[in-house]
Amino acid sequence: MADSPARQRDRSATEASIVEAGEHILLRDGFPGLNVQTLAAQAGCDRKLVYRYFDGVDGVVERIAARACAELVRSLDSVPRVEHEGLRGFARESLTAWVAALRASPLTLRLMAWALVESSPLLNRIESDRSAVLQAWMRERRPRLKTAPGGDAVALNAVLLAAVQHLALSASARPGLGGVALDDDGWARIEAALDRLLVAFPD
CATH class of the missing domain: 1.10.357 (Tetracycline Repressor; domain 2)
Structure with a gap:
C-alpha cells in the first residue's frame, strides 16, 4: 500500500531536516560530531528515522556530498x-x-x-x-x-x-x-x- 500524499510530504520534510542538520553539524563541529544521536537531536526527530530514511549516517553524508557537488x-x-x-x-x-x-x-x-x-x-x-x-x-x-x-x-x-x-x-x-x-x-x-x-x- 502506497504512502498517502500527506505522509510523503512529512517524510520529505523530515529527510530535508535531517540533511540540513547534518550540514549544520558538519560545518559547526566537523565530522567527529556527526552521528545518529546528534543528527536526530539537531533535526528534532526520532533516531529511528535516520535509519529508516537513510540507513544511518552514511546515507546522510551521501546526500550532503551530492548537494556539495551540485x-x-x-x-x-x-x-x-x-x-x-x-x-x-x-x-x-x-x-x-x-x-x-x-x-x-x-x-x-x-x-x-x-x-x-x-x-x-x-x-x-x-x-x-x-x-x-x-x-x-x-x-x-x-x-x-x-x-x-x-x-x-x-x-x-x-x-x-x-x-x-x-x-x-x-x-x-x-x-x-x-x-x-x-x-x-x-x-x-x-x-x-x-x-x-x-x-x-x-x-
Whole structure:
C-alpha cells in the first residue's frame, strides 16, 4: 500500500531536516560530531528515522556530498566560456575556477578535510565524484586542445591542483600559510604566482 500524499510530504520534510542538520553539524563541529544521536537531536526527530530514511549516517553524508557537488557544478558553470589557443591559458582558468568553487563551498572543504584523515569506501566514492565534476568540466571546456609532446603537462597540472586545493583547505582553518595571508590580497598574490609557474605549459 502506497504512502498517502500527506505522509510523503512529512517524510520529505523530515529527510530535508535531517540533511540540513547534518550540514549544520558538519560545518559547526566537523565530522567527529556527526552521528545518529546528534543528527536526530539537531533535526528534532526520532533516531529511528535516520535509519529508516537513510540507513544511518552514511546515507546522510551521501546526500550532503551530492548537494556539495551540485554547488561545485553551479560555480564552475558560472565561469564565462573562453576559447584558449594553448594549454597555459586553459590551465590558469581551470585552476582559478576550481579554487574559487572550493572556497565558495564550505561543505566541500569539510568533506575534503574528512577524507584527509580517514579512509572509507564512502569517502573514497565522494572524492571520486568530486574529481569527476572537475574532469567533466575540463573536458567540455577544452575539446580541441592537445597536450604538448614535450614534458608532462598532466602531472604538472596535478601538482598545481593539489597545491590550490591545499590552500583552499588551509584558508578555511587558518589566516595564512607559508607567510602569505589567505585574504583577498593574499589570493591575488597566489594567482600571480600561478602565472609564474604556468610558464611550463605551452602557450
